[in-house]
Amino acid sequence: MNPADDRTSRNGEESGMEVWYSSTRNGRIRIKASEAILKGLSEDGGLFVPDHIPELEKSFQELAGMSYQETAYEVMKLYLTDFTKEELENCIASAYDSKFDTEEIAPLAYADGAYFLELFHGSTIAFKDMALSILPHLMITSAKKNKVKNEIVILTATSGDTGKAALAGFAGVKGTKIIVFYPKDGVSPIQERQMVTQKEENTYVVGIRGNFDDAQTGVKKIFADKELEERMNSQGYQFSSANSINIGRLVPQIVYYVYAYARLLGKEAIAEGDKINVVVPTGNFGNILAAFYAKNMGVPIGRLICASNENKVLYDFFRTGEYDRNREFVLTSSPSMDILISSNLERLIYRIAGNDPEKTADFMKALSGEGRYGITGEMREMLGDFYGGYASEEETAETIRELQKKTGYVVDTHTAVAACVYRKYVEETKDRTLSVIASTASPFKFTRSVMNAIASAIAPAIAPADAGKYDAMTDFELVDELAALAGKEVPEAIQEIRTAPVVHDHICEKDEMRRTVEEFLGLE
Ligand SMILES: *Cc1c(COP(=O)(O)O)cnc(C)c1O
Numbered sequence: 001m002n003p004a005d006d007r008t009s010r011n012g013e014e015s016g017m018e019v020w021y022s023s024t025r026n027g028r029i030r031i032k033a034s035e036a037i038l039k040g041l042s043e044d045g046g047l048f049v050p051d052h053i054p055e056l057e058k059s060f061q062e063l064a065g066m067s068y069q070e071t072a073y074e075v076m077k078l079y080l081t082d083f084t085k086e087e088l089e090n091c092i093a094s095a096y097d098s099k100f101d102t103e104e105i106a107p108l109a110y111a112d113g114a115y116f117l118e119l120f121h122g123s124t125i126a127f128k129d130m131a132l133s134i135l136p137h138l139m140i141t142s143a144k145k146n147k148v149k150n151e152i153v154i155l156t157a158t159s160g161d162t163g164k165a166a167l168a169g170f171a172g173v174k175g176t177k178i179i180v181f182y183p184k185d186g187v188s189p190i191q192e193r194q195m196v197t198q199k200e201e202n203t204y205v206v207g208i209r210g211n212f213d214d215a216q217t218g219v220k221k222i223f224a225d226k227e228l229e230e231r232m233n234s235q236g237y238q239f240s241s242a243n244s245i246n247i248g249r250l251v252p253q254i255v256y257y258v259y260a261y262a263r264l265l266g267k268e269a270i271a272e273g274d275k276i277n278v279v280v281p282t283g284n285f286g287n288i289l290a291a292f293y294a295k296n297m298g299v300p301i302g303r304l305i306c307a308s309n310e311n312k313v314l315y316d317f318f319r320t321g322e323y324d325r326n327r328e329f330v331l332t333s334s335p336s337m338d339i340l341i342s343s344n345l346e347r348l349i350y351r352i353a354g355n356d357p358e359k360t361a362d363f364m365k366a367l368s369g370e371g372r373y374g375i376t377g378e379m380r381e382m383l384g385d386f387y388g389g390y391a392s393e394e395e396t397a398e399t400i401r402e403l404q405k406k407t408g409y410v411v412d413t414h415t416a417v418a419a420c421v422y423r424k425y426v427e428e429t430k431d432r433t434l435s436v437i438a439s440t441a442s443p444f445k446f447t448r449s450v451m452n453a454i455a456s457a458i459a460p461a462i463a464p465a466d467a468g469k470y471d472a473m474t475d476f477e478l479v480d481e482l483a484a485l486a487g488k489e490v491p492e493a494i495q496e497i498r499t500a501p502v503v504h505d506h507i508c509e510k511d512e513m514r515r516t517v518e519e520f521l522g523l524e
Contacts (some may be wrong), residue, residue, distance in 0.1 A: 001300040011088065012081025021048040022246060023359040024350040032082040034142035037248040038152075040241030041223055045364070046357070047346050048247045053296040054078035056258065063262035065346055068105035071259045072134075072252065076206055078297070079251045081148035082137070084254045087141050089479045092341035095252075097132035101491065106130065106256045108436070111409035114279075114422060115269070116439040117260050123195060125442035125493045126336070127279050127287065128165035130158050130383030131244075131252040136169045136176065138248040140238060143175065144325055150238040153521065154178040155222060157215035157243065159283065160187040163205070166242040170199035172269065178242070179204040179517060181215045184507060187335055187448055188493065191477050200509075207505035208513065211329055213340055218513040219243070228514065231523055245343050253290035254297070260436050261299050275302040275437040279425070281418040282306045283337035285344035287438060289320075290349065295385070302433050306452060307421035308390040309334045314342060318388030321380045326400045332393055333449035334413040336441070341367070349375070380389040387429075389421035396420060396454035404454050410486045412441040413449045442495050443486065447478045454485065 012018035021036040023029045025046030036048040042343040058074055065075065071093045082086060096105050102121045109116045122129025122153040143152060153189045154176060156166050163180040170178040179428045180195060183205035187195075195205045208215050221433075222228065223239055226409065232238060244250070257278065263269045278301055288306050296302040308315045310330040317323045332338055346364060352375070353359040366373040396413055399420040404410050410418060410420075418437050426432060448470065455469050470478055476498055508516045517523075 001226075002474045009086055010082050011077040015082070017054060017078075018264060019054060019079055020051045021490060023047070023081055023357065024049055024346050025357050025364065027357040029050055031285070033081050033247065033508050034078040034145045037138050037142045037246060038146060038148065038240055038245070040239070040246045041220075044354060045220075045224065046360070046361070047245050049347055049350055049355075050079060050247075053293055055200055057296045058368040060262050060265050064256065064266035066262065067261055069093065071262065072096065072255045074472050075255045075258050075297075076251055079247075079254075082145065083141065086506045087145075088384045091137035091141055093194050093472045094137045099133060101127075106259060107407065108260060108267075109439075111404055111407045112419075112437045114419075115254060115260070115264065116409070116411070116415065118439045119202050119256060120439065120445075121443040122165070123493060124161065124164045124367040125491050126161040126165060127438065128161045129168070129489045130256060131249040132162070132165040132169040132242060135166075135242055135248045136245065138174045140173065140175060141246075143192055144442070148238070148274050150233065150236050152176045152520050153232070153237050154242045155219050155239050155517065156241065157212065158182045158187075159220040159338055160191040161445075162243065164191065164198070167195060167198040167203050167205070171198060171203050173202070177204070177374050177521070177522060179206070181206050181208050181513060182217060183210055183211045183215055185208070186211050186331060186338065188448070189289055190447065190497070191335070192462045193497050193502075194493070196502045196504045197497050198504065199500075203504075204506070206506045206508055206513075208508055208510050208517055210337060210510035213329065215513075216243075216341065216343070216508040222514050222517060225514070227252070228518075232521070233500065235521070237521060243343070250286060250290055250293070250312060250344070254294045256478055257291050257294035257301070258297070261301075263438075264434070273300060275300045275433055276307060277301070277303040277431070277433045279305040279307055279422045279435055279437040281334065281337060281414040282308060283342065284337040285314070285342035287347070287440070289347055291438075292385075301407070302385070303387050303425075303431065305387045305389065305418075305425050307418040307436075308388065308391065309396065310336045310392060312390040313340050313344070315388040315390040317345075318383065319377055321377075322372060322374040322389040323367065326365070326371045333396060334417050335447065336414055337417065349379075351410060359367050387425055387524050389424050391417045391420035391424075397449070399423070400450055400453035401456060408487075410443045410454075411452065412446045413445040413453075414441050414446075415439040416453075442477060442491055443484050444482060444491050447482050449516055451478050
């Protein structure tokens, strides 16, 4: 029998190359992909990492002829080696369907000398849909495979976009509940409205009085609480994470870098083997890490350009080799990147430390203790493919305005940070390699900042008459204004929340998160 025709054989058997997962802080752990997806985070606080990065099996000529879904299968089967072909294909088909408003799922748009990879065509119009529309399916499949009887409780801290994307993914999914914590004053009005109007009984949304790092720290503490875990278990629950530390989030994100390269080849924008650079607006370091994995799988990526906003802890890290979170937390117009602890960086640290869990654990201990660590010169040498840059608030607004004026293309604030850093990169290095800029949110999600930028509110000298022009308008009025300006229809995700009733109004202090979870679950 040809194993490729056997729909029940595991992907790892098919290719003969099983991938096992261990923890960045404990090398003795060795589990399958489905177990890593269920657990989310390792018990030692580490992140799950594959024991090797698999190579792509298909040529880019072949990949160029594939749909997004087919590409997803080609990439994901190499990591999720204990899934059967049928299981994985079902997950992919359930995720990447008409929830996306474009058949291409992740289209490329050319503007001002670079390609924007639009990752915002899913149900919540931000890039987290790319992974969070498939994660619930990967998780229930993993639960079935591992004969899990407990109900799975997804616990998530969000800086805005993850929350809604996770809610949308898990809402109504049998055998799961989802609890989302967001910083009460740290997300945009539209982001908040998207979350607090979420329907379905298995969803819970809580605003905390604190910032995103407080929310994330609180969630990590709850995950690490053994006593709570036992009580949960005795009452038929277990936690899992939908945060970008879950390997089930990371793997689907590798897909679009493979897809983008194949598409560029298909369009003849590049020739086979040509390098591209990628520019990624970065917060928790998940998206750019996926690009790094794609590069290591064989995608000809030159530089990985890591773009930060004024919370430029990563920029400083790439420039100095020191990661230091001891600094002021800045609220910016790109709130999904307002992060001082980029969790996924741990996977890169692990790798450049020679896949050494003891060293990684030491760095992370220093981070949670003193709030900083410095890597060795040897480790720094392994970061040559990365370039760190950042954009100030003014530069971000200017980038939106200039791009719109020059090309008519309107980008959101996060994407603008990347576009700005890309321009600085070219100025500094003169490297004109064709670049793909990850476009992580629709401008309709951050309408006020986008419209203010275009109206030159931040640079009133240029157009004094326009300054402050939008202050009197509601966010939804601005949405219509943007639609007219960009010549685009208002996305469905925005239309539906105009009238949806608020169903979640829970607020808590940052030290009350655990109690809130216990209340929701009715734990004794
Ligand atoms: C989450 C998010 C980012 C940052 O992505 P990371 O994977 O956390 O680095 C950037 N832009 C938007 C719009 C996001 O939602």
